Amino acid sequence: MNAPYDVVLRNGLVVDPANGVHAIHDVAIRGSRIVDIAPAIAGDAVREHDLTGRVAMPGIVDMHVHLSAFLGGGLGHRMLARAGVTTALDMAGPIEGVVELAARHGCGLSVAGLNYLRPGHTIESNDPSRGDLSKALDHALSQGAIGLKLLGGHYPLTAEATARAIAIAGDRGAYVAFHAGTLSAGSNIDGLREACELSVGYPLHLAHINSYCRGQIHDAVAEGERALALLAAHPHVRSESYLAPFNGVSGECVDGVPGSRLAAFGLERGGFAATVDGMSDAIEAGWALVNVERDGVIELVGGSEGLAAWRAAGSNIGISFRANPPEPRLRLVTATRDDGRFAVDALATDGGGIPRNDIVSRGLALVHLDALSLEGFVRKASLHPARILGLTTKGHLGVGADADITVLDLERRKPVLTYAHGQRLLDGEDVVGRGGRMITTAQGASAVRSAGLDALIVEPGTMLKSPQFDL
Ligand SMILES: [Zn+2]
Incomplete structure (x- = not known):
């Protein structure tokens, strides 16, 4: 197969304020870069996505x-x-x-x-x-x-x-x-x-x-x-x-009281005593939520499941309050x-x-x-x-930019597809990306590469500038 592009995203509403684009466009990717963006792109790609009804934004x-x-x-x-x-x-x-x-x-x-x-x-x-x-x-x-x-x-x-x-x-x-x-x-x-x-x-x-x-x-x-x-x-x-609404603090209790002052503050805010019993009540009631691993990700869990996780950890586990x-x-x-x-x-x-x-x-x-x-x-x-962050090739979808794209379902308020450096990360509900890269300076490149990661070099002095120069 001799397709001119690796990926083409078709018919998405492209929102790219840096380039003044807010229109239905196709976006073509070759390697890790965006190589074309236009109302209609002719030519085949190894992989195509129809984004009708979706919004495509820079990653x-x-x-x-x-x-x-x-x-x-x-x-x-x-x-x-x-x-x-x-x-x-x-x-x-x-x-x-x-x-x-x-x-x-x-x-x-x-x-x-x-x-x-x-x-x-x-x-x-x-x-x-x-x-x-x-x-x-x-x-x-x-x-x-x-x-x-x-x-x-x-x-x-x-x-x-x-x-x-x-x-x-x-x-x-x-x-x-x-x-x-x-x-x-x-x-x-x-x-x-x-x-x-x-x-x-x-x-x-x-x-x-x-x-x-x-x-x-x-x-x-x-x-x-x-x-x-x-x-x-x-x-x-x-x-x-x-x-x-949630903060993140330690749920650890020592000598009958929360070790973290922010945890005590969170309990009192919810009308619970700043004690180990108050913590237990707050978790059971769903006011304090426990960081529990489920299916390879961390979720906030209250009620009896949250309480069991907090107890199993001997109280030394992350919790969140509506702080x-x-x-x-x-x-x-x-x-x-x-x-x-x-x-x-x-x-x-x-x-x-x-x-x-x-x-x-x-x-x-x-x-x-x-x-x-x-x-x-x-x-x-x-x-x-x-x-x-000084990343001039990210944050927009111009030709030559990194192929970092997030596709949104506005009605469900969910991402449905992402690409980073021309590779698929998320497709529907599935995380399909592998590996990755560290953004680093020239001084850190060898440490990053010896860990098996790609290094994306930023120049000292280009970071922390005001980002709002073209309104
Ligand atoms: Zn932080």
Whole structure:
């Protein structure tokens, strides 16, 4: 057979805001690239798909996921593929485990990773010097990471060391993301303000804006508006938020009470006692949901099955509460500034192995409600995160772009087909992709390749730029 194309997707509604396309088009793929896009493409292909009634968009880029042994785990690859994602950024590390799990569990996704700054693990103290931080960054890059993650909400550093880390990453053109919180400000709206101020002069990815707007200090709606004002006043900050009502914490109870303060907060919010009995009641009632493995993916399960899983694990298992109030959560995704730009750059999930990979299911609910246009959805779910990651050949469907495509069933709010680098990942309900590639810098290429993965090289200094330059 001598077909001119490997794949042709026919008759889909192509939504590609970067190239100004919103029309029924065919898309042709050869190798890993898009080679033609037009109202009708003549010529045969080895494989053709009829996308009549479907939407074809550039592959979804989830810029906040967890795929490490520390958080998320390897099953997250399959969960992301099922959710229509083609590219993802792991937001914790350790990077060595992210690379190893990608080699073992890969479903064809492109994955980038950050390495955490964690006292006792990647740095010695909570007040590392410039030299310590520089060494930690070198190590992260050499192992395949594109930069660093500050886990202030979990393992806070001093405010000074936090500022030093952001500056060092910026000076080297590396990526740096921050879960707000230091030894002087909490993981809340005050921590968000401090993060904006500590990073002035340097680019920064501030993680999950919605999680600082849970009503911990002020009213949740007021915190959401405050977050929007802070982001508008600090244009060097790149941001994402997620739509799931659920947070993710440890269900572990020690000496009769939850070990995690956020778990205690979640119980009280639902009217349950912050004790081991309260936890048990909350799981049985379906207020606290347990991360349970079912058919090769993690699902949130309450009731008697969730309770049994929590007990079988001796309480040391991930659980989720409905910790995110709806008003700021919805507002942060849809809010725009005076010039029409989105106030928060991207729609992400904090998912991966944490079961809330809902960019399509919940994001398209906002499209149904007319709260987000289809173009806006594509910008926030693909174009903006691709640009923030410095991936010029992703986030759009121009000729020469990577053949990363997500096909949507708008009515059912589901992905029905995905391609990444010209390979099928998801077809109907089936994950058919294999292997994958790490997005890395030249310094990390050999670590990635020796793990058996392809390396997609990004250039230092091209990341964390404002993605909204062509409205
Ligand atoms: Zn996270």
